Amino acid sequence: MLKKNRMTACEKYRNERCRIMITSITSDMDGTLLNENQEISEANKQAILDAQKQGIEVIVATGRSYEEARHVLKDAGISCDIICVNGAEVRSKEGQIVHQAGIESSHAKQIAAALNETGIYFEVYTDKGTYTENYDMGIELIVDIFTTANPDVTEEQVRQAARERFENGHIRLVDDYGAIFNDDSQLVYKFLVFSFDDEQLKAANEKLKNIDGIAVSSSGKENLEVNSIEAQKGVALEKVLKEKGLSPEDGMAMGDNLNDLSMMKVVGRPVAMGNALAQIKEFCTYQTAANRDDGVAKAIREAIQSPVK
Incomplete structure (x- = not known):
């Protein structure tokens, strides 16, 4: 089960609502979706595929370039939109560039x-x-x-x-x-x-x-x-969700480091990895297991109210 930090009654209601209505799941890669071997575990893969089968939009948000991110996802058999280079580029699941936010x-x-x-x-x-x-x-x-x-x-x-x-x-x-x-x-x-x-x-x-x-x-x-300033994971995620007709309030985001904080601030269900920085854990309402212990899979199954396998 995910660890819940102390919250007010209002926050508790807000997050219980999100448990029922979650429509999107966004995951960082390094230190989050990837394990200690820089791979996507079978448990994480199956949880993502199960969420997609339920109609939940799955998005990967990473500091990596598209080529570096695509290679790992392809090996795992996962197809989804990718927010690359901290939001400087957004690619559709087909690999098409949807958004760019470069430095002049x-x-x-x-x-x-x-x-x-x-x-x-x-x-x-x-x-x-x-x-x-x-x-x-x-x-x-x-x-x-x-x-x-x-x-x-x-x-x-x-x-x-x-x-x-x-x-x-x-x-x-x-x-x-x-x-x-x-x-x-x-x-x-x-x-x-x-x-x-x-x-x-x-x-x-x-x-x-x-x-x-x-x-x-x-x-x-x-x-x-x-x-x-326009290339942050949170900024890009808001754009992607808006274009898909989804509310950030009904979304979940998982991460472990400071470049994940912007996307955690825009979703209704921010989840810190067990190996996350203290600052990330303090911000997030929920905490899951470490990346080497299939934390992403456990967070997804908890969010969609399925048993952890």
């Missing part, structure tokens, strides 16, 4: 200049792919994201998954980001910033505060994610 070229150059002043590492996500200027640091960044979501997994397992990210072509090595910012055929979606140095991360965050029109979040203990 002038703002992208400002962001890069501010980050370069601190000497911090960052990657650039665009509608044409993901880029890095430093292969070794790219590996370290993915290791950080994976280990944050799965602290009990061995370092070698995580590093292998990170290396596969490059080998599968999900990230490309370039000499200079400047060529990307000056390329009118590419739309910049996100900057993924990384450092083991807390002070360097704080310095970068402070510089970013001086730039208008952006949103800064995080998906790991040593990273920052920089998107357009």
Whole structure:
């Protein structure tokens, strides 16, 4: 059973109503839908398919690019809409781009200049792919994201998954980001910033505060994610649900990190993973098991009032 945090009578009524009328389920990927092996477990897969059979709209919302997200979902046999790159891009279940919210070229150059002043590492996500200027640091960044979501997994397992990210072509090595910012055929979606140095991360965050029109979040203990202010999971989710004629009030969203908070704020049933940050657990009315213990499946079955298998 899901853990319920303390709530007022009004909140209790609101969430009991949501239990009966849930029409959409939105799940983060890393640290949520994916287990410690970066896979969708059989239990999670079956719960999602059962929810879809009941007519419930299932949506995946991730900081990953479409290609990185699609690959995992396809392997599990799951077809659904995907909110990619923290909401910078929305794809239909057929893979068509439905929405885009990129960073203006002038703002992208400002962001890069501010980050370069601190000497911090960052990657650039665009509608044409993901880029890095430093292969070794790219590996370290993915290791950080994976280990944050799965602290009990061995370092070698995580590093292998990170290396596969490059080998599968999900990230490309370039000499200079400047060529990307000056390329009118590419739309910049996100900057993924990384450092083991807390002070360097704080310095970068402070510089970013001086730039208008952006949103800064995080998906790991040593990273920052920089998107357009219009590219947040919550903003994208509201658009998707509205177009489908569904109410966010009757939706459920599951996640574990700060880049999930915006979508949790718009739904009637926010659910924190057992491995979620304390800030996420404090906000959410409900808490499920950890990602390695099929927390998504348990949350779905509780929400649709089916027994946990």
